[in-house]
Amino acid sequence: MGAGHSAGGISAAYVAGDSPVHRLEPHTKLVAVVAFALVVVTTPVQAASAPVAYAGFLALVLGVAAVAGVRAARLARSLLVELPFVFFALLLPVVSGGPRVQVLGLSLSEHGLWTGGGLLAKATLSVLAATVLAATTEPRALLRGLQRLHLPQVLVQILMFMVRYADVVLGELRRMRVARESRGFRPRHVGALRVLGPAAGSLFIRSYERGERVHLAMLSRGFTGRLPTGPPPVVGARSWATALTLPLAAAVVLGTSSLLL
Amino acid sequence: MTTAAPSLLVDDLAFAYPDGHQALFGVDLRIAPGERVALLGPNGAGKTTLVLHLNGILRGGRGRVAVAGLPVAEANLQEIRRRVGIVFQDPDDQLFMPTVGEDVAFGPRNMGLDEATVTRRVTQALEQVGMADAADRPPHHLSFGQRRRVAVATVLSMQPEILVLDEPSSNLDPAGRRELAEVLQALPVTLLMVTHDLPYALQLCPRSVVLDRGVIVADAPTRELLADADRLAAHRLELPFGFSVR
Ligand SMILES: Nc1ncnc2c1ncn2[C@@H]1O[C@H](COP(=O)(O)OP(=O)(O)OP(=O)(O)O)[C@@H](O)[C@H]1O
Ligand SMILES: [Mg+2]
Numbered sequence: 001m002g003a004g005h006s007a008g009g010i011s012a013a014y015v016a017g018d019s020p021v022h023r024l025e026p027h028t029k030l031v032a033v034v035a036f037a038l039v040v041v042t043t044p045v046q047a048a049s050a051p052v053a054y055a056g057f058l059a060l061v062l063g064v065a066a067v068a069g070v071r072a073a074r075l076a077r078s079l080l081v082e083l084p085f086v087f088f089a090l091l092l093p094v095v096s097g098g099p100r101v102q103v104l105g106l107s108l109s110e111h112g113l114w115t116g117g118g119l120l121a122k123a124t125l126s127v128l129a130a131t132v133l134a135a136t137t138e139p140r141a142l143l144r145g146l147q148r149l150h151l152p153q154v155l156v157q158i159l160m161f162m163v164r165y166a167d168v169v170l171g172e173l174r175r176m177r178v179a180r181e182s183r184g185f186r187p188r189h190v191g192a193l194r195v196l197g198p199a200a201g202s203l204f205i206r207s208y209e210r211g212e213r214v215h216l217a218m219l220s221r222g223f224t225g226r227l228p229t230g231p232p233p234v235v236g237a238r239s240w241a242t243a244l245t246l247p248l249a250a251a252v253v254l255g256t257s258s259l260l261l
Numbered sequence: 262m263t264t265a266a267p268s269l270l271v272d273d274l275a276f277a278y279p280d281g282h283q284a285l286f287g288v289d290l291r292i293a294p295g296e297r298v299a300l301l302g303p304n305g306a307g308k309t310t311l312v313l314h315l316n317g318i319l320r321g322g323r324g325r326v327a328v329a330g331l332p333v334a335e336a337n338l339q340e341i342r343r344r345v346g347i348v349f350q351d352p353d354d355q356l357f358m359p360t361v362g363e364d365v366a367f368g369p370r371n372m373g374l375d376e377a378t379v380t381r382r383v384t385q386a387l388e389q390v391g392m393a394d395a396a397d398r399p400p401h402h403l404s405f406g407q408r409r410r411v412a413v414a415t416v417l418s419m420q421p422e423i424l425v426l427d428e429p430s431s432n433l434d435p436a437g438r439r440e441l442a443e444v445l446q447a448l449p450v451t452l453l454m455v456t457h458d459l460p461y462a463l464q465l466c467p468r469s470v471v472l473d474r475g476v477i478v479a480d481a482p483t484r485e486l487l488a489d490a491d492r493l494a495a496h497r498l499e500l501p502f503g504f505s506v507r
Contacts, residue, residue: 164357213349214357221368222372
């Protein structure tokens, strides 16, 4: 049956705590992170002030992470999702045109270096901010936040079922693997695909059937297509102000750095 | 309830699945308010099919179903689903909301109740199943037995006319099984319980009906039925080893 007490899956991103960042209403945090990312993305890469601005942004995110009690190791691990960008960013100085500079015997495009570096900095800062959000907000609170921000119902429902059933489906996947391996199966070579293909198919069918049963259970309790929600919590100007400190501070960093340099 | 109408009336119900497989062949069943009835029968007898007719999930065959006098029909579905509370076999199918409290509130909110009433119903239903302190927990963090009890709460909060349980004791450990029995015993509701667990039927339901190959083949006091070894054997029903009823 259910995966019970697994700590893995979707809820693994959350780090329990009681910091001021944890206590903020989820939708205010969502807005803050998106606004922060916007400021970061709109910072012009080629401007002389860009490196200073990026350093300022980095200090801001790390500051929030410190307040929230999110460890450095946790932040570093989250940067793994960035790897494809890193690859692309490293490629840019090599393949771009324009004036070139010599670095360690390599001829690199100056324009490419700036663009690649800018891309990397923007991606890293956004990922860090999103990580702090995920580490301080439970997945279901995040969903409530998205719902309050009027994300389309269908999307919220899909995400909600994903959060709820990720553990259940992972549990099913694990049991199927245990059953295979208990009978001596080792996925060693391409031939294993003959076994793993149908296994994936049967997982799909099981999930599909589960979906049908869940739908029956929902209909049985009067579901008409809209998820009913409780009353929205009252959010004072204070918590908005706290949450929006991050993007506002980022905007100030951007403004002062471009004025001074 | 002061209505003269039975809580549940099933009259000559027949049904074939779209693939042509006939699962029910004219089922008659009448359950009075306050009665507790066990629905027994071998695998594939049509028990779940019958249950899905009680709140109009399955329809379109011959015969009719009425709940407290209200016929199950397209126009009444919402009210029928309030009156018939079905608890499905796998609590993971039943508990789909992010938290226990929201899940128990799902039915009442669909009924359009105001928030104060919803909150009251949720607290009351969770108390009835002994899970009052779990309201804010995500369902997948609960033990299987706790999830089963919360699943019962999700329909209790709709204050149904009749509570229908599909194999409530399956997969429970002995303690979980006993705890659920205590919860069910304390509930002041009309009950229809599908089960393969004959001692459970005896403990909770004074009356039993046996469904076999899509028809009701026995309807008797549970104790009397379980004492009749020949009749049990004829319908692939067996008491657990070492058990006897007299
Ligand atoms: N969706 C379906 N399509 C076609 N036939 C079905 C479908 N669901 C069930 N059946 C068939 O209808 C018959 C009755 O099934 P049902 O699930 O009602 O039995 P049951 O008494 O609940 O059995 P169990 O004790 O195993 O739960 C079975 O022969 C089954 O194969
Ligand atoms: Mg069944």
